Amino acid sequence: MTRFPRSVREGLTDAWLVGPATLALLTFIFLPVVIVAVLSFTDYQFGARSFGWIGLENYEKLFGSTLGRRALSNTLLYVAIVIPASVGLGLVVAAGLHRLADWAPALSNVLRAVYFLPVAATLVAMSVAWQMMLHPTLGVVNQTLVALGGQPQNWLSDRGIVLYTLAAIGIWQTVGYNMVLFLAGLAAIPADLYDAAEVDGAGGNWSRFWTVTWPMLGPTTLFVLVITATNAFRVFETVATLTKGGPAFASDTLVYALYREGFVYFKAGYASAITMVFFAVLLALTLIQFRIVERRVHYR
Amino acid sequence: MNSETVLELREVTRRFGTQTVLDAIDVAVREGSFTALLGASGCGKSTTLRIMAGLDRPTKGKVLLNGTDVADRTAHERNVAMVFQSYALYPHLTVFQNIALPLTMRHLGAFGRLPFAGRLAPGTTDARDLIRRKVAVTAESLGLSDLLHRKPNSLSGGQKQRVALGRALVRDPVMFLLDEPLSNLDARLRVKMRGELISLHKRTGRAFVYVTHDQAEAMAMADQIIVMIAGKVAQAGTPRDLYDRPASRDVAAFVGTNAINLIAPEDGPSFFEGNTGDAVIGIRPEHLSPANDGALGARLETAEFLGSETILGLRTDQGKEIVAIAPGDYSVPAPGSEIRLGVAADRLHFFDPASGKRLEREHVR
Numbered sequence: 001m002t003r004f005p006r007s008v009r010e011g012l013t014d015a016w017l018v019g020p021a022t023l024a025l026l027t028f029i030f031l032p033v034v035i036v037a038v039l040s041f042t043d044y045q046f047g048a049r050s051f052g053w054i055g056l057e058n059y060e061k062l063f064g065s066t067l068g069r070r071a072l073s074n075t076l077l078y079v080a081i082v083i084p085a086s087v088g089l090g091l092v093v094a095a096g097l098h099r100l101a102d103w104a105p106a107l108s109n110v111l112r113a114v115y116f117l118p119v120a121a122t123l124v125a126m127s128v129a130w131q132m133m134l135h136p137t138l139g140v141v142n143q144t145l146v147a148l149g150g151q152p153q154n155w156l157s158d159r160g161i162v163l164y165t166l167a168a169i170g171i172w173q174t175v176g177y178n179m180v181l182f183l184a185g186l187a188a189i190p191a192d193l194y195d196a197a198e199v200d201g202a203g204g205n206w207s208r209f210w211t212v213t214w215p216m217l218g219p220t221t222l223f224v225l226v227i228t229a230t231n232a233f234r235v236f237e238t239v240a241t242l243t244k245g246g247p248a249f250a251s252d253t254l255v256y257a258l259y260r261e262g263f264v265y266f267k268a269g270y271a272s273a274i275t276m277v278f279f280a281v282l283l284a285l286t287l288i289q290f291r292i293v294e295r296r297v298h299y300r
Numbered sequence: 301m302n303s304e305t306v307l308e309l310r311e312v313t314r315r316f317g318t319q320t321v322l323d324a325i326d327v328a329v330r331e332g333s334f335t336a337l338l339g340a341s342g343c344g345k346s347t348t349l350r351i352m353a354g355l356d357r358p359t360k361g362k363v364l365l366n367g368t369d370v371a372d373r374t375a376h377e378r379n380v381a382m383v384f385q386s387y388a389l390y391p392h393l394t395v396f397q398n399i400a401l402p403l404t405m406r407h408l409g410a411f412g413r414l415p416f417a418g419r420l421a422p423g424t425t426d427a428r429d430l431i432r433r434k435v436a437v438t439a440e441s442l443g444l445s446d447l448l449h450r451k452p453n454s455l456s457g458g459q460k461q462r463v464a465l466g467r468a469l470v471r472d473p474v475m476f477l478l479d480e481p482l483s484n485l486d487a488r489l490r491v492k493m494r495g496e497l498i499s500l501h502k503r504t505g506r507a508f509v510y511v512t513h514d515q516a517e518a519m520a521m522a523d524q525i526i527v528m529i530a531g532k533v534a535q536a537g538t539p540r541d542l543y544d545r546p547a548s549r550d551v552a553a554f555v556g557t558n559a560i561n562l563i564a565p566e567d568g569p570s571f572f573e574g575n576t577g578d579a580v581i582g583i584r585p586e587h588l589s590p591a592n593d594g595a596l597g598a599r600l601e602t603a604e605f606l607g608s609e610t611i612l613g614l615r616t617d618q619g620k621e622i623v624a625i626a627p628g629d630y631s632v633p634a635p636g637s638e639i640r641l642g643v644a645a646d647r648l649h650f651f652d653p654a655s656g657k658r659l660e661r662e663h664v665r
Contacts (some may be wrong), residue, residue, distance in 0.1 A: 190386060190388070192384045192385075192386045192388035193388050193390065195350075195353075195355050195375075195382070195384065195388065196382070196384060196388035196389075196390075196467075198354075198355060198374065198375045198376065199353060199355070199375040199376060199380070199381065199382045199402075200376065200401050200402040200405055200467070201376035201402055201405035201406055202401065202405050203374055203375065203376055207405065211390065211401070212390070215390065215391070215392035215393075216391075216392075218392070
């Protein structure tokens with residue numbers, strides 16, 4: 001067996017350790033992104049033998065047409081509702097369960113599991129359950145509303161309501177996940193800091209939250225925000241199973257439009273343009289996390 | 301109650317579930333004194349401090365501050381300052397803001413504390429000036445003036461310790477409670493901070509209560525040491541009391557740089573002139589030194605030369621290990637040699653073998 005000098009051997013080990021992952025990353029992530037980026041400037045259709053360069057036409061269509069704008073604004077509205085509600089509720093529930101654990105640990109654990117259930121469950125299957133609950137005449141939601149003297153609503157087929165219904169389901173689905181992250185963050189806050197706050201006169205619930213809990217949860221909150229935002233931008237399952245983007249595109253979202261254009265109408269070029277926009281948004285979110293906010297929440 | 305007593309615990313008991321952490325302890329802290337709560341970990345000294353601070357409540361018993369029962373007053377209302385082992389600085393606030401926090405909580409309303417909008421709140425300008433002046437004075441006295449805009453994460457351990465002290469000092473509290481404040485520092489810095497704490501105590505004139513497991517720290521700084529063992533006060537007294545007249549075998553074992561030699565009757569026939577009966581004899585190593593006509597003989601096993609003194613590890617014929625201290629110029633014989641050791645009779649301590657309590661010489665049978 002040939003003996004390589006030590007430095008060569010170490011170099012080979014490095015290449016062997018890093019190589020496979022790098023190769024996979026290049027083949028399965030970077031290459032497809034480049035191909036999609038190229039396709040987004042063409043009128044390519046799946047199965048076609050040729051394509052023509054059309055420049056920015058796909059992007060013009062997305063940002064210029066009513067339908068494209070609809071998908072964009074729907075997605076933004078959905079995200080604008082889901083992020084604050086899901087993060088806020090997650091924090092409130094986590095703070096509640098964290099306190100509950102002091103005097104009723106068993107109950108706290110049960111509730112923790114209950115809140116986490118929607119995260120563990122398959123969203124498509126859960127959508128069927130939601131569909132039954134939201135049925136205009138037979139559903140529990142409307143029956144309860146009527147029993148309480150309210151007006152029954154067409155939750156999934158009223159243009160003015162449908163997006164909010166989907167947002168509510170989105171919140172229901174993500175609160176549990178955010179709660180678990182916040183619980184971990186809360187458990188990591190040193191008890192000494194709360195004692196110090198108490199001695200310093202910041203012992204009331206409100207001032208203790210602003211003096212210790214909220215600043216100490218900074219890194220957790222940032223992570224939760226980014227995860228929630230990414231997931232909210234990706235909303236697809238509920239749209240696909242419950243509304244198909246309807247009625248009249250009132251619940252059409254970016255990823256659902258991408259699916260429809262690409263896999264129903266085979267407009268690969270246009271679908272690629274949507275993908276690139278989606279990709280740009282997620283990239284921006286990640287950059288915000290790494291560059292701007294991370295420095296501020298880790299208190300360097 | 302003595303009019304000079306600033307804080308008193310009366311028959312304070314604290315249970316966590318079925319576990320009794322403090323068992324009816326009585327503690328009195330005089331105004332202007334430096335009291336050390338000394339004990340091994342788990343003896344209840346930190347719980348005692350937390351009860352004094354108002355961070356914990358006694359299951360039974362009373363906490364009196366200047367003669368008033370303060371059972372339902374919060375730590376802030378008691379106006380006691382506390383310094384934590386971990387420093388417990390707020391990582392998101394600058395040094396200035398950390399030191400200023402007790403003052404901003406006191407002088408500014410909820411609106412006035414807001415980062416930017418707070419400046420618009422009426423009447424806060426004077427309060428802000430006052431806070432700025434007080435923080436500047438405190439920071440100056442601790443040598444922190446150049447660090448006011450730094451965040452705690454960029455400070456060294458000693459600097460963090462000073463900020464924690466500054467936060468305690470700035471509000472002029474009725475007393476200072478310190479929970480092992482020096483144990484996270486390296487040895488050299490610890491000795492330096494010891495001196496600074498003593499001069500700080502002199503300067504403020506307030507009572508200090510200092511929790512530590514390090515007897516050397518307690519002996520060096522305190523004028524009253526309260527030794528706690530298993531949730532009880534084993535002895536309270538001056539450092540000299542504790543050293544010269546330990547109330548029990550356990551206290552004797554805890555106090556002193558070199559662990560005391562405890563020789564039970566079963567360790568062999570009495571080595572000392574006079575009848576010592578069945579009492580356990582305690583001799584501090586520093587009172588046991590080589591002497592040609594010494595009463596006790598033992599074989600040398602180890603010798604640690606420390607410069608000013610040499611610590612001798614010996615074994616008696618009965619197999620009992622004992623430690624003696626020889627002067628630094630003592631020429632150590634070869635290991636295995638027989639050495640005669642002498643002891644001054646008035647340096648002997650006697651303890652009851654069953655209860656471990658101190659026996660006065662005249663009571664030794």
